Amino acid sequence: MTAIKITFENPQGQELSARLEKPANGHPKAYAILAHCFTCGKNLTAISNISRALVQRGFAVLRFDFTGLGESEGDFADTNFSSNIQDLITASDYLNENYEAPKLLVGHSLGGTAVLIASLHIKSAEALVTIGSPSSPTHVTKLFREDKAVIEREGKAEVDIGGRPFLIKKQFLDDISKFQEGHELKNIRKPLLIMHSPIDNIVSIDNASDIYRHTFHPKSFVSLDQADHLLTNKEDSLYAGSMIASWVSRYIRTQNASRLTSDKQVVARTQESFVTEIMTDEHALIADEPIDAGGSDLGPSPYELLSASLGACTGMTLRMYADHKKWPLREVRVHLQHQKIHSKDCEACEDDAKKIDQIERVIELEGDLSRKQKERLIEIANKCPVHKTLHTPTEVVTKLRER
Known part of the structure; x- marks a missing residue:
């Protein structure tokens, strides 16, 4: 796997920090954008694991910090849900101009809700995936329902989200109120995979039902049984990534990656990292070193x-x-x-x-x-x-x- 740190500017001229991960052979079969949850970041363990699973299956994955979060510029207090959507469109434009337009959009939690609406503007997207996502952005107000009245009255309030303080302004509430539940979803005409845990206590499973009800076929549902909202268990996020890779292969047109060839029985190719492609006459596999030896543990040593x-x-x-x-x-x-x-x-x-x-x-x-x-x-x-x-x-x- 090759990882590249990149930045691109949002419409306000602020730099957004991103990471582009590509398969070891340098020839991804398609590009994907992976959006993180509300107030999270691109380096969330679950996001990293999902990206890793997709890269192992030949996808190039761009994950980035929304404006005002992580290593991206901007003030989170001045952002809103609409700016998240615009960030996704900007990320898509960046890939289109510098690499290849994204065909797969994946979003976790509120990032999934943003992906659904952004897909209406990202014409290259051929498949969509939500993971533990609300059916409407208004759901996020449940995270600070006790402070909502203060925000309405005083124009802003510092709220606790996931153990961290965030300043939420009234403009955020006004912005999400513009998105009527189910209205935008009815305009989506792209294959959709909905993944959700039945025991999610942050975004209830009812949201998955609402998304499924308001969208059109082809659509699929996969239960992330026993997983929590943030997929803190490594096995859950790796499972989600592998399921996405298997599902999406049915719906998107992929590039034929350059095949390793040789006049010998076996050929091995090692590029920027320890990850090594191995090709026999008819079979391919990956070798790597464990993490404690400086590798990425993407294959056997x-x-x-x-x-x-x-x-x-x-x-x-x-x-x-x-x-x-x-x-x-x-x-x-x-x-x-x-x-x-x-x-x-x-x-x-x-x-x-x-x-x-x-x-x-x-x-x-x-x-x-x-x-x-x-x-x-x-x-x-x-x-x-x-x-x-x-x-x-x-x-x-x-x-x-x-x-």
Whole structure:
């Protein structure tokens, strides 16, 4: 994954801070805009995880801080819901002018409500997604209902939202009152995915029902069961991202990314980060390093792939042998662990160069097998081709290919 920090100006000339994340191959199949919740920011963990899941599936994702929030310029107190909509349109214009017009718009909470209305002005958008979103922007006043009268009377008030103080002015209330519930939604004619948790205690599930009722098909609903409003559980946000990527593939036209090709069996491409594309004749996968090693943990590490090849070869070899013998082997599980250990006969065990590689392999066999059959299968495991390769002197011939 490649990440680029960018800025663009809103109509008032204020710089909005954004982050554009692209897939490792540098060739996204489509661009998306991801809008955060009211008073949140682009670096909210849930937003980052959803973006990550989409990028893994080949999308480029732009997420930015609305005016007056996060690293964007402007005063939040002088903004309103209409300015959020304008920020989204401006972000779309930026992508269109510098990269490619966005085809997917995703919004979390009030960001989802803004996405729905902004989509009426973003003609390139081919699919929309809301996550825990209100059916109307007026819902946000429930967050500070006790201060609403003060705002109406005095023109402004400092309110507590999510444990943080924000100055809300009467112009904000006047602005959201212009949006009649369901009125704008009836004009949407684009595929829509509505995601909501049935236990959301900030924006109730009734809002998802209202959005579904006021919009046209094709529309889908996915329950984020057991998730809270901010998707603070990592699994919930990653699940949401993967579901969006699967759903949207049915509705948007995507670019054919440049395919890695080679006259060899396998080709690997590493660009700005550790994320590495791997392509065989017909299959693609991603390798990466874990976060604590400086990677993004978007795929297995090289040593994990090495262990995986041994595990796969072991299982296939045992499957083939058992089938040949007509033994009742139902399932093989191969557990593997790679590590560097000191050679037992080493005379200089403090020297890292004297360490050897060890792969621990634990095999589980399921089926009505006798003890003798199981022992024979363990013997056969040592005869799998990858096992033999690892125990045979191997020469790696390295050449430089000029482009």
